Structures are given as C-alpha cells and as structure tokens.
Amino acid sequence: MTYIHFIINPVSGDGRHSLSDLYIRQFFPADRFKIRADYTLRKKHALSLTASALEQNPDIIVACGGDGTINEVASCLIGTGVELGIIPLGSGNGLASHLNIPHDIEKSLEVIRDRRKIRIDAGRINQHYFFSNAGVGIDAMVIKKYEHSAGRMLFSYIRAAVASSFEYKAQPTVVYFDDRVIPIRPFMVFVSNSNEMGYSMSLTPDAMLTDGRLNLVLIPELSFIEKIALGYHILNRSVSRFKKAQHHLVQNLCVEMPNRIFTDAQIDGEHYKLRTNSCRISVAPAVLTVLV
Structure with a gap:
C-alpha cells in the first residue's frame, strides 16, 4: 500500500481553491493507498507539518500550494528518499509550470497517482x-x-x-x-x-x-x-x-x-x-x- 501525505495551504491563490481531504480520496482507492492530509495555518507551518509527516514514513508527501509552500515541503525532503508531489494552487506556480504539472487539480492528482518521477537539482543560498x-x-x-x-x-x-x-x-x-x-x-x-x-x-x-x-x-x-x-x-x-x-x-x-x-x-x-x-x-x- 502506498502512503501519501498531503500538506495543503488553504489560502494559496487567495484561497480560491476548494481542495479537501474528502475530495482527494476520490482519486485514490482505499485498497491501494493510505491518505492523510494536514492544513497549514501560517507561513513556515509546512516545515513543521512535513517534519511530523516524515515520522510516519510516507512514500510521498504532496505540497498543495504555491512556490513558497512547495519550497517548505521540498526543503524537508532532501536526503530522505521520500518523493515530492505537487498540486499547484498558488498564483504564479513557476516550478509546476517548468515540470509540466497541470494547474487543474484533478489532472495534477492523476500525476500523483501515476507516480512517474524524475530527480531534480536544488539551489542553496546560505542555509x-x-x-x-x-x-x-x-x-x-x-x-x-x-x-x-x-x-x-x-x-x-x-x-x-x-x-x-x-x-x-x-x-x-x-x-x-x-x-x-x-x-x-x-x-x-x-x-x-x-x-x-x-x-x-x-x-x-x-x-x-x-x-x-x-x-x-x-x-x-x-x-x-x-x-x-x-x-x-x-x-x-x-x-x-x-x-x-x-x-x-x-x-x-x-x-x-x-x-x-x-x-x-x-x-x-x-x-x-x-x-x-x-x-x-x-x-x-x-x-x-x-x-x-
């Protein structure tokens, strides 16, 4: 069974999206996937939520938000072996666009389910x-x-x-x-x-x-x-x-x-x-x- 943990920023893109735990589960059959979801409450909250999620040994952690949310989640995953999924919910969505991840929520959830992967570089400025x-x-x-x-x-x-x-x-x-x-x-x-x-x-x-x-x-x-x-x-x-x-x-x-x-x-x-x-x-x- 594949364990996928979603970190959702509810105010990304001015909060115009309606992504929820219940909606997500429609795309992932319960006999094949274990789904958990957390919601950020403030800037930098995704860092602590991701750290807590990693203690539960997920296969994939999905950042649902803009480039800032993705940065917080992805920064925690370097060196862990856990895969990053992206649901682009922000206003700019630059990284998702480079990776050709659809901005449509349903299609981006299908990307997570299909689990095609690549390895990418990371930049670092000081820490x-x-x-x-x-x-x-x-x-x-x-x-x-x-x-x-x-x-x-x-x-x-x-x-x-x-x-x-x-x-x-x-x-x-x-x-x-x-x-x-x-x-x-x-x-x-x-x-x-x-x-x-x-x-x-x-x-x-x-x-x-x-x-x-x-x-x-x-x-x-x-x-x-x-x-x-x-x-x-x-x-x-x-x-x-x-x-x-x-x-x-x-x-x-x-x-x-x-x-x-x-x-x-x-x-x-x-x-x-x-x-x-x-x-x-x-x-x-x-x-x-x-x-x-």
Missing part, C-alpha cells in the same frame, strides 16, 4: 534551499511589496514591480564565481534553477532543473527607459536579447554587499531578510525526486 530561483536585487523588493498587497494576482505583482523600479537603490556589490571577481551596482542579481518565475514570465528560459548548474543573471543599474525595455523582455521571455544583462552558468558563487549589514532576498517567491551581507549560493545536483 536556505530554493528550487525555482533566488535573488538579492530589485526582485527582493518586488516580492516584499507583493506580499503586502491586497491580493496575490498578476496585477498586484506588476504594480509591485513598477513601484519597486522607482524606489530601488542599487548597492555596491561584489560577485565571485569561477575565479572571477565582478564589482557591480546591480539592479538585479538573479540565480535560477528553473526556467520560469511564475505567471509565464522568465529571466532564464533555457534553465534546466536537471543539469547540475544554476543560471546567473547580472543586470547593472538601469535608466528609466532601460527598465521599461527589461520589463518588455521579461514578459516576452527574451531577456537574452537585453544587452545589459550578463548570463552565466555556475555551480557556486558568492555575493557580498560590503556596505550592508543585512540582505533582502527573495527565495522561491518569498521575502527573506538574511542576517548577513554575504550570500553563498550553490547547486546540489539530483537531490530530490519529484512526481511529474
């Missing part, structure tokens, strides 16, 4: 894992504003991005990788493991979850017109044609902001205030099994 992307530039401010918006919708994200483009002040930064030292005042330092940020937008459309490398995008300070041009390229998945963007494939890098004490970062679409001015970022190849 935090990421599976889609992380950044310490303007995107951290965008996510911070987005988290405080009235609703997590595409319009809210665009509004947060526009406001941030006027407010963000680039800080002196040094980026180290592959024996290179790059001093920069960055508009963006973006590190991606996957090819989508969410809402079908991408800075790294060629990124792969299985290549053992991270895609680094460095963009220096921009003029107002250049910011508009960058926004156009992001929406059209054509940042490779934006001349001011530097693209690198890396396995390890370090980002230091010598004039700062703390670092604002976004990790898989969630805002973090890191209590350091130095971020060590690396890739851990093929450390997580995901159902796709």
